[in-house]
Amino acid sequence: MELTFLGTSAMIPTKDRNHTAMMLLYKGEAMLFDCGEGTQRQIRLAKISPGKITKMFITHWHGDHVLGIPGLVQTLGASEYNKTLRIYGPKGTQAFMEKILKAFLCEEKISMQIKEVEEGIADETPEYTIKAMKLMHTAPTLAYCFQEKDKLKLNMEYLSKFGLKKHPILKELQQGKNIKWEGKAIKAKDATITKKGRKLSIVLDTGMNAQLEDRLIEFINDSDVLVMESTFGEESADKAKEYTHLTAAQAAKIAKKAKAKRLFLTHFSQRYSNVEPLKEQAAKIFKNAECARDLQKVQM
Numbered sequence: 001m002e003l004t005f006l007g008t009s010a011m012i013p014t015k016d017r018n019h020t021a022m023m024l025l026y027k028g029e030a031m032l033f034d035c036g037e038g039t040q041r042q043i044r045l046a047k048i049s050p051g052k053i054t055k056m057f058i059t060h061w062h063g064d065h066v067l068g069i070p071g072l073v074q075t076l077g078a079s080e081y082n083k084t085l086r087i088y089g090p091k092g093t094q095a096f097m098e099k100i101l102k103a104f105l106c107e108e109k110i111s112m113q114i115k116e117v118e119e120g121i122a123d124e125t126p127e128y129t130i131k132a133m134k135l136m137h138t139a140p141t142l143a144y145c146f147q148e149k150d151k152l153k154l155n156m157e158y159l160s161k162f163g164l165k166k167h168p169i170l171k172e173l174q175q176g177k178n179i180k181w182e183g184k185a186i187k188a189k190d191a192t193i194t195k196k197g198r199k200l201s202i203v204l205d206t207g208m209n210a211q212l213e214d215r216l217i218e219f220i221n222d223s224d225v226l227v228m229e230s231t232f233g234e235e236s237a238d239k240a241k242e243y244t245h246l247t248a249a250q251a252a253k254i255a256k257k258a259k260a261k262r263l264f265l266t267h268f269s270q271r272y273s274n275v276e277p278l279k280e281q282a283a284k285i286f287k288n289a290e291c292a293r294d295l296q297k298v299q300m
Contacts, residue, residue, distance in 0.1 A: 004022065009064070014273070017294055018038045023043065062138075077107060137206050143219065151197070158191055174192065200227075
């Protein structure tokens with residue numbers, strides 16, 4: 001499980017930071033979160049095959065988060081892409097997709113399914129669930145949480161007492177079912193160990209108030225990796241409030257309350273050619289904070 005930051009800039013890119021996009025690689029599947037201008041070039045630089053993309057999650061429809069979509073769709077169409085690209089986003093996503101593809105004369109060469117998400121489960125497979133939560137911004141905006149499902153791991157030391165090593169019946173234990181072996185009852189709770197699933201939370205453009213903060217903390221609680229926008233530093237807290245964005249310190253306070261393990265700051269205003277001061281502001285509150293870099297890969 002690997003997260004790659006493809007772009008870490010806010011509205012205006014810089015020579016060092018591209019527009020916002022992130023790629024989550026999970027067991028051969030590639031999931032793209034936002035697709036700002038220039039994203040497909042960043043994908044190439046990150047040495048990720050565009051053809052592996054199966055899903056795209058859009059936080060909101062501001063240009064710096066979506067203007068890379070037409071080019072990426074055209075590239076997939078020219079690359080014999082044989083999957084169905086599943087696109088998730090806030091209310092209005094269906095209409096916006098139709099307009100943006102029509103504006104750029106994109107031919108319908110690939111199969112796409114679009115799902116507009118309010119809140120709750122956006123997508124679910126036997127191995128993970130992706131949930132969405134409404135944020136507070138100048139356009140309908142969503143936070144996303146990728147939660148890997150817990151797994152039962154066999155306690156082979158315990159099972160060896162019954163002479164069990166390899167046998168098809170062990171699958172039943174991993175499914176949480178009690179079994180009988182040579183006349184002896186074996187309980188799943190004794191013969192297995194729960195391996196907690198990994199959790200990734202992505203919180204981009206948003207303002208904040210007390211009610212939203214409480215809901216967000218519950219949503220992102222106990223994240224292994226938490227990605228949060230930090231468009232401004234504390235010296236520009238008034239601007240952050242005016243434009244419904246967060247400061248690095250606000251992001252750190254939320255990460256601390258949510259008991260996140262690691263915090264990655266992103267979506268930096270172009271005014272910060274050096275983002276170290278933002279990291280310092282955050283680290284005073286939450287020590288495991290760092291500023292994400294374009295093409296940085298994070299193993300989970």
